[in-house]
Amino acid sequence: MPVTFFAVGMGMMGLTLALRAGEASFALGHTVSLGVLVLSVAMLAGVAVAYLAKGLRYPHMLAEEWQHPVKIAFFPAISISLLLLATSLLEVVPAVAEPLWLFATLLQGALALAVISAWIGHRPFQTQMMTPAWFIPAVGNVIVPLAGAQLGYIELSWLFFSGGLIFWVVLLTLVMNRLMFHDPMPGKMVPTLMILVAPPAVAFTAWLRLSGETGSFGHFLLSAAYVFALLVTTQALKLRRLPFALSWWALSFPIAALAIASFGYAHKAGSAAHQWIGAGLLALLVCVVALLIVRTAMAIRAGTICVPE
Numbered sequence: 279m280p281v282t283f284f285a286v287g288m289g290m291m292g293l294t295l296a297l298r299a300g301e302a303s304f305a306l307g308h309t310v311s312l313g314v315l316v317l318s319v320a321m322l323a324g325v326a327v328a329y330l331a332k333g334l335r336y337p338h339m340l341a342e343e344w345q346h347p348v349k350i351a352f353f354p355a356i357s358i359s360l361l362l363l364a365t366s367l368l369e370v371v372p373a374v375a376e377p378l379w380l381f382a383t384l385l386q387g388a389l390a391l392a393v394i395s396a397w398i399g400h401r402p403f404q405t406q407m408m409t410p411a412w413f414i415p416a417v418g419n420v421i422v423p424l425a426g427a428q429l430g431y432i433e434l435s436w437l438f439f440s441g442g443l444i445f446w447v448v449l450l451t452l453v454m455n456r457l458m459f460h461d462p463m464p465g466k467m468v469p470t471l472m473i474l475v476a477p478p479a480v481a482f483t484a485w486l487r488l489s490g491e492t493g494s495f496g497h498f499l500l501s502a503a504y505v506f507a508l509l510v511t512t513q514a515l516k517l518r519r520l521p522f523a524l525s526w527w528a529l530s531f532p533i534a535a536l537a538i539a540s541f542g543y544a545h546k547a548g549s550a551a552h553q554w555i556g557a558g559l560l561a562l563l564v565c566v567v568a569l570l571i572v573r574t575a576m577a578i579r580a581g582t583i584c585v586p587e
Contacts, residue, residue, distance in 0.1 A: 281343050281352045283325045285527040286574070287359030290318035292534030293567050294366050299541040300560045303553055315366050322359055347407035348467070350393055351414050357386035358418040365425040379425045383434065386422060390415040394445070408456045409463055410473040411528070416445040417473075420481045427487035439484050446477040466523040471510050472532045479503035479535035486542050500543055503536055522573045524583060530570060533563045 297311035333340045343349045360382035367375040393415045419442030423435035453474075457463075463470075482499040486492065492500075517526075540556035543549060577583035 281329065281340075281349055281355070282524045282527075283329065284352060284355035284359055285524065285531070286570075287318070287322040287325055288355055288362065289527050289530030289534070289567060289570065290314070290321050291359055291362030291366060292531040292538075293563060294318050295362065296534040296537040296541075296560050296563055298366070298369075299538045300557060303541045303544060303556060312370070315370070318366070319363065322363065326356075344396075347404075348409055348411060350396060351409075351411045353393060354386060354389040354415045354418040357382050357389050358414070358421055361386060361418065361421045361425070365421075368425050368428060375425065376429055379429060383422050383426065383431075383438070386418045387438070390419060390441075405456050405460050408453060409467045410453055410470045411467070411525075412449055412453065413446065413473050413477055416442045416449060417476045417480055418442070419445070420477065420484045423484040423487050424480075427484075432488070435484075435488060439481070439488060442477070443481060446481070450474075450477075465516075465520045466525050468513065468516050468520060469523075469526045470528045471513055472529045474506040474510060475503055475532035476535050478506065479532065479539045482539045483535070483542050486546060492543060492546050496543075500539055503539060507532075507536055522577055522583075524574075526573070527570055530563065530567050533559055533566060537563055 294311055294315045297314055298308060300306075301308050301311055344353070360378060364375045364379035364382055367378065419438040422438035422442075426432075426435035426438070478499045482496055482503060485496050485499060489496070537556050537559035540552045540559060544551075544553035544556060574583065
């Protein structure tokens with residue numbers, strides 16, 4: 279059970295929140311999103327228990343993942359999944375959501391600082407080791423305000439939001455340099471290109487929660503997310519020739535984030551066009567997640583997913 283499995287939790291929680299945003303946008307009940315929330319919690323709990331058991335039984339393997347130049351970026355996916363869970367529970371079980379959010383926020387801060395400290399320490403990272411997965415710690419920071427602003431932790435939410443945006447800009451420059459001027463990424467990492475969409479999409483929703491309006495900066499963030507989505511679409515055909523890997527789950531959360539951002543803008547600006555863009559993205563997300571669940575189950579059954587690299 280590698281740490282990359284927590285991308286499943288991010289994808290499922292993203293689906294839950296995107297379904298809820300769609301239901302709210304079209305004035306539907308929350309039956310479907312509640313059902314998916316239950317499934318998401320069950321899947322996240324299963325991953326968490328399996329990974330905890332791995333850490334207790336094989337601590338050296340956990341240490342090896344921490345030393346891995348790519349896998350280290352997935353450790354904050356643990357705290358991100360919990361932050362998304364807290365956001366999902368905010369309207370359902372607020373008494374549970376707040377302490378869970380506080381714990382997840384502290385964990386996110388600790389993991390983000392630890393990962394970034396490892397990046398700028400004495401470890402020799404090569405350019406080809408960099409992938410869009412390095413955005414994950416930054417994305418986690420801008421997720422904090424999604425529930426934090428509603429819970430009243432405004433200053434703490436601004437702190438994480440600002441830190442996330444700063445490192446997004448820095449990492450975006452480094453990642454684009456790697457993609458344009460160096461060897462192509464290994465095939466199994468190509469799906470992580472979709473992660474380019476997540477930071478501006480999540481940041482837009484966080485900006486809405488913090489400022490209460492779209493504003494010029496909000497327009498910039500949402501437009502940037504659409505631009506990256508169009509850019510990634512030009513690489514979509516490459517996926518057809520690739521074998522399935524856990525990295526394919528990187529497709530799910532960014533689509534969810536963009537759907538939620540589209541619904542958020544539609545509600546705030548009264549834009550029917552953005553409402554239908556959100557609906558289209560939500561439909562795509564449902565298809566993608568369904569396919570990912572099926573392919574993951576097939577890979578687990580065939581024993582081709584949790585193998586040494």
